[in-house]
Amino acid sequence: MKIALFATCIVDAMYPEVAQATVTILRRLGHEVIFPEGQTCCGQMHINSGKFAQAEPVIAAHARAFSSTEWDVAVAPSASCVASLGHQQPMVARRMGNEALATEAADIAGRTYELSQFLTDVLGITDAGADLGSYFPHRVTYHPSCHGMRLLRLGDRQSNLLRSVKEIDFVELPLADSCCGFGGTFSVKNPEVSSAMLADKVRTIQSTGAEVCTGGDASCLLHMGGGMSRFQRTGNFEGTPDVTAVHVKQTSSTEAGADNADQLTAVVGASDDDHRIPGDQGTQPQEPSQVQSGLRVGQSAVHLARILASTKEDPLRVQSEGATVSGGSLR
Known part of the structure; x- marks a missing residue:
């Protein structure tokens, strides 16, 4: 099967290793993977902000990129962007009076899958x-x-x-x-x-x-x-400032009911003062240890x-x- 990778802009810009992993998975299963040149954003950011006029050329750019070459299905490591293709792009194009773009966008969306959706529903x-x-x-x-x-x-x-x-x-x-x-x-x-x-x-x-x-x-x-x-x-x-974090304190083994080994007790509602350096009147918390942070x-x-x-x-x-x-x- 010839698969077009829809990398998405955030993966391309911030997490290219996710796109590489997606390609690795698809090739491991014996499929040919191509990358349509010119793909950028799906327009979701503009659409979610109500900027339909600004979204239309972004949608058109996506349609051009994925219409420039032949492929069987497109796969993306993003449910959000795949959802935008089908849920938003045709709707916005129609709202802008561009029925041809709406039809093209709907066709591309109908052949585009989120990764797990493709693996499960198409490949079994x-x-x-x-x-x-x-x-x-x-x-x-x-x-x-x-x-x-x-x-x-x-x-x-x-x-x-x-x-x-x-x-x-x-x-x-x-x-x-x-x-x-x-x-x-x-x-x-x-x-x-x-x-x-x-x-x-x-x-x-x-x-x-x-x-x-x-x-x-x-x-x-x-x-x-x-x-x-x-x-x-x-x-x-x-x-x-109004959100209370969950802090983790270390309790002494000498406390009533404690085991011989030190215990870690999660304290919900502990104030930020639990992280201050003793005697410090400033507003900056002490750099917490991995135990203090609870992570x-x-x-x-x-x-x-x-x-x-x-x-x-x-x-x-x-x-x-x-x-x-x-x-x-x-x-």
């Missing part, structure tokens, strides 16, 4: 370990993106593939269907609300004890990874395509194995 892949050789011996939790759940209706496609990876320790994320707070331009226009939602999401990730939080949308992972990194660095969420060593975000592409012979490494974490995301 149900066991990533057996069919892809996927191997990732680490504790992993999973965040389903809003567009994947509510627009593409991916259901358990992504999580089922992850569960079938060899040696993975998959743990459910509490309140997984809650938004991470990114929402594209929402996080820019409503930073306080976005950060509060992010704080809740990071708390639930922390509670799993997972080394890695994964998902199918780089934008959500960028947001959550940044939040985890910021919390690990400072012990709180910058820009959200495991190496806790980070990574796209599910990279986990599916990881094999025993060529494994994806985590921070404790020498991998670099930038902005909370594995690099």
Whole structure:
């Protein structure tokens, strides 16, 4: 099968390794992968902000790029962008009176799949370990993106593939269907609300004890990874003074009921003063230790395509194995 890679702008600009992993997976299954030149943004950012006139030429550019060559299906490592192609592009083109563009956009959208959707629905892949050789011996939790759940209706496609990876320790994320707070331009226009939602999401990730939080949308992972990194660095969420973070304190083994070994106790509602240097009257928190922050060593975000592409012979490494974490995301 000839597959056109729809890389998406955020993957291309921020996480090219996700696009590379997607290509690796598809080629491993014996397919030819091409990259239509000229692809940029799908226009989702403009459309979500109500900028239909500005979105029209972006939609037209996407249609030109994917009409310039022959392919059977297109695949993207992003539920959000794939949803935008079908849910938004034809609608915007029609609203702008461009019926020809609406028809072309609908045709391209009808042949474009999110990665897990393509693997499961088109290729019938149900066991990533057996069919892809996927191997990732680490504790992993999973965040389903809003567009994947509510627009593409991916259901358990992504999580089922992850569960079938060899040696993975998959743990459910509490309140997984809650938004991470990114929402594209929402996080820019409503930073306080976005950060509060992010704080809740990071708390639930922390509670799993997972080394890695994964998902199918780089934008959500960028947001959550940044939040985890910021919390690990400072012990709180910058820009959200009214949001109480979950701090972790070390209790003495001499306390009543304590074991001989030191215990870690999560304290919900602890004030930011718990992180201040004794005697310091300033407003900057003390640089917290990994114990204080409540984050495991190496806790980070990574796209599910990279986990599916990881094999025993060529494994994806985590921070404790020498991998670099930038902005909370594995690099």
